[in-house]
Amino acid sequence: MTNQQTTRRLDELQFDNQFTRELPADLETKNFRRQVTESCYSSVMPTEVAQPQLVAYSKEVADLLDLQIDPSESDQFAAVFAGNHVLEGMEPFAMCYGGHQFGNWAGQLGDGRAINLGEVLNQREEHWTLQLKGAGPTPYSRTADGLAVLRSSVREFLCSEAMFHLGVPTTRALSLVLTGEQVERDMFYDGHPKLEPGAVVCRVAPSFLRFGNYEIFAARGDIETLRKLVNYTIRTDFPHLGEPSRDVYLHWFEEVCRRTAEMIVHWMRVGFVHGVMNTDNMSILGLTIDYGPYGWLEGYDPNWTPNTTDASGRRYRFGNQPQIALWNLVRLANALHPLIEDAEPLQQALDVYSDRFEQGWQSMMTSKLGLSSFQPEIDLKMFEELTEILQLVETDMTIFFRKLSLLETENGNQEVADEMELLAPLMDAYYEPEKVVGEVRAKICNWIRGYQSRLRHESLSDIARREKMNRVNPKYVLRNYLAQLAIDKAEQGDFSMVNDLLELLRHPYDEQPDQDQYAAKRPDWARSRAGCSMLSCSS
Ligand SMILES: Nc1ncnc2c1ncn2[C@@H]1O[C@H](COP(=O)(O)OP(=O)(O)OP(=O)(O)O)[C@@H](O)[C@H]1O
Ligand SMILES: [Mg+2]
Numbered sequence: 181m182t183n184q185q186t187t188r189r190l191d192e193l194q195f196d197n198q199f200t201r202e203l204p205a206d207l208e209t210k211n212f213r214r215q216v217t218e219s220c221y222s223s224v225m226p227t228e229v230a231q232p233q234l235v236a237y238s239k240e241v242a243d244l245l246d247l248q249i250d251p252s253e254s255d256q257f258a259a260v261f262a263g264n265h266v267l268e269g270m271e272p273f274a275m276c277y278g279g280h281q282f283g284n285w286a287g288q289l290g291d292g293r294a295i296n297l298g299e300v301l302n303q304r305e306e307h308w309t310l311q312l313k314g315a316g317p318t319p320y321s322r323t324a325d326g327l328a329v330l331r332s333s334v335r336e337f338l339c340s341e342a343m344f345h346l347g348v349p350t351t352r353a354l355s356l357v358l359t360g361e362q363v364e365r366d367m368f369y370d371g372h373p374k375l376e377p378g379a380v381v382c383r384v385a386p387s388f389l390r391f392g393n394y395e396i397f398a399a400r401g402d403i404e405t406l407r408k409l410v411n412y413t414i415r416t417d418f419p420h421l422g423e424p425s426r427d428v429y430l431h432w433f434e435e436v437c438r439r440t441a442e443m444i445v446h447w448m449r450v451g452f453v454h455g456v457m458n459t460d461n462m463s464i465l466g467l468t469i470d471y472g473p474y475g476w477l478e479g480y481d482p483n484w485t486p487n488t489t490d491a492s493g494r495r496y497r498f499g500n501q502p503q504i505a506l507w508n509l510v511r512l513a514n515a516l517h518p519l520i521e522d523a524e525p526l527q528q529a530l531d532v533y534s535d536r537f538e539q540g541w542q543s544m545m546t547s548k549l550g551l552s553s554f555q556p557e558i559d560l561k562m563f564e565e566l567t568e569i570l571q572l573v574e575t576d577m578t579i580f581f582r583k584l585s586l587l588e589t590e591n592g593n594q595e596v597a598d599e600m601e602l603l604a605p606l607m608d609a610y611y612e613p614e615k616v617v618g619e620v621r622a623k624i625c626n627w628i629r630g631y632q633s634r635l636r637h638e639s640l641s642d643i644a645r646r647e648k649m650n651r652v653n654p655k656y657v658l659r660n661y662l663a664q665l666a667i668d669k670a671e672q673g674d675f676s677m678v679n680d681l682l683e684l685l686r687h688p689y690d691e692q693p694d695q696d697q698y699a700a701k702r703p704d705w706a707r708s709r710a711g712c713s714m715l716s717c718s719s
Contacts (some may be wrong), residue, residue: 185303185615187248190260196301197268199309199387202412204405206276206319214319215288218405220393221273226263226295227316227326229378231360234258235334235675236682238341241354241384244308245300261355261382268716270298270310274318275388278396279460282495288396289460290320296388307416310354311388314380326513327363331711332719333379334667334678335509336471340383342658342685343468344606348446349439350468351385356678367710367718368488377671385467387417391512394461398515407519413464430525437533439466444505445540449548450657451477451577453498455487459508460684473715476657478702479574479611486660486715502537509533510714541680548581549631550649552638562630569627573615576701580609582652584615585646587628587636599625611701654688655699660713662698 188194195365199221208214216222220691242249259265260549266272274291281289295318297310313336314328328336330589333356340353359378366373389409397406414432421428421435445467447454454461455473463469475486482499490496496504513526520526545563546554570580586605602625603616610616616624640648658681666677684695706712 185246188246189248189250190253190256193245193269194301194309195267195271197269197271197298198297198307198410198416199299200271200273202416203408205273208319211317211319213317213321216276216290217400218402219276220405220408220409220558221275221296222319223272224274224295224318224578225266225272226297226312228264229262229359229361229380229671232262232264233358233360234261235330235356235358235379235670236337237355238353238682239346240341240686241352244302244306244352244384245310245354246302247300256456257355258357261312262357262359262380263312266297272297274320275393276320276389277392277460278399278459279392280395280508281458281460282490282493285399286458286460287399287581288320289322289392291318292321292324293318293326294383294388297382305385309386309388310385311383311385311522311589312380313383314359314378325363327378328380328719329363329365330670331374331376331667332472333381334670335474335663336381337384338663338666338678338681338685339471339474339658340381341682342688343450343452345686346446346450346654346657346688348450348452348468349443349466351383351388351463354384356381361615365718367716369716369718370642372715385465385469387413387463388469389413389417389464390460390469391462391464391508391515392458393464395459395511395515397461397693398518400588403518406515408517410516417465424690426520429516429519430529431473433513433526434529434532436464436466436512437529438459440505440509441533441536441540442466443468444502444537445544448498448541449544449652450654451480451498452657453477453484453486453496453497454501455485455490456717457477457501457504457508458498459511461600462508462512472719473717475660475713475715477577478659480567480570480577480580481574482571488714488716491714502541505537506530506533508698526577527624540704544652547652548649550585550638550640550681551634552640557651558634562634565627565630569624572620572623574611576609576611578654578657578659579699579701580606582650582699583609585649585653587632587635588642588707589632590642602628609701651689655691656688656695658685659698660664660711660715661709664706664709664711667711 201219206216206219275292295312295315300309317326337356343350361378362375363378414424463472473487485497587710669677
């Protein structure tokens, strides 16, 4: 925040609710489950809860809103962000959207448990929408309860902020509040429901629009509302493209393709697996949205999916994310077709996705390896071989790339003869170091020697390269087991680890030597524990 800006107390926040002002509203104002047509949203109030209690909040997100959080007002803060107290200027609503889930059109979904409170207009003239997740039923709740549990809310809260600090486009999280109520969940859908503490996260983004918001109107043949929503999106979130027209629609779709490609490149860089890339979980702004059954690659395995619901088809596995993003963009292109009436230019925009992803992936790999420029004749093969050697034995992705910067090249051209010596900086990345022997060891060493000789053609010193690599290869990510340990404690009323992780993950690229324990690879007990290596959609 700059010096001229003053902070605001909660009741001084300024709201400017463009979405509700400019888009068609559902005329029905009672809160019951229904199909909602020709409307972008339904007004709905959050459900009051028994005893809001603040667990954690993000000071950076408060800064975005110019919000000053005064510890003496923490009760009021918790009441507002649990949904118990609606501030003047807020106009709560749930959005209507549809979606393709696991490859099939699912019809109307909508904000079944997310309630938008309103758009804060900060002193930099930016609009930030506040959205509660888990604040009670809405017209879009279908057969579910509109609530969220502490377990999934801790995961959503921490990961949103962790991703932001990693430099990955994402929705943000302002707060995590306990509701003081119990929520029933059957975590593995196997007839063993349990009561869990209820919680609400307040998410923050310039817009929460998803591909599914456009798809629903196209699916219903409601081209008029589709056009209104597209025009609105361009005017509010893509104003640099100019006044909406057929050409501008195409430029806009192309930009959505570009942003999506960039987001996926970042996921691949940090080892993030979203887990449920349905079109209703794809942001029109290219932000990571819906931190549900996501996971972080520990052992590098392109086939890994954290989502137990996806275990058989592995549609949303790590290595498939780039293809799925394209598949989702094709669904969006189909939805926009009525406005363009020609498939050809939409196809060209989709090609932009593929080109942008490929270029982005190459330059991301180039930077992860500390190279100054991409030399396709040598580097493509080197990248390919790297993905192979990462899978010869279970190799921790985060540790491997972080430690790769420790390899030295400056002792002239003499080869390090001893394989053990060559491998020493990387040994910590292996889950079963005893398996790094024989042919496996020879292959890895061979790759390292090739990489080192490639590095010798670069002008950077070892130290300078290390610094550069350490800015793209994080030391700390929200390892699945760390989130679970924080949840275990939080469920016992101890929120210290949630706050410790929040603090740690504000600086994921820094060494933070006193926090080394959080950079450790997954312990054995976490290999098969629910929440650590397999996640369910139940949340
Ligand atoms: N407990 C619930 N109560 C009501 N609706 C729900 C609940 N859980 C999920 N839904 C709805 O089911 C659909 C798909 O759920 P999904 O798990 O993708 O989303 P989510 O985690 O609830 O929310 P978001 O995408 O907003 O982060 C959405 O329409 C969502 O609102
Ligand atoms: Mg969702």
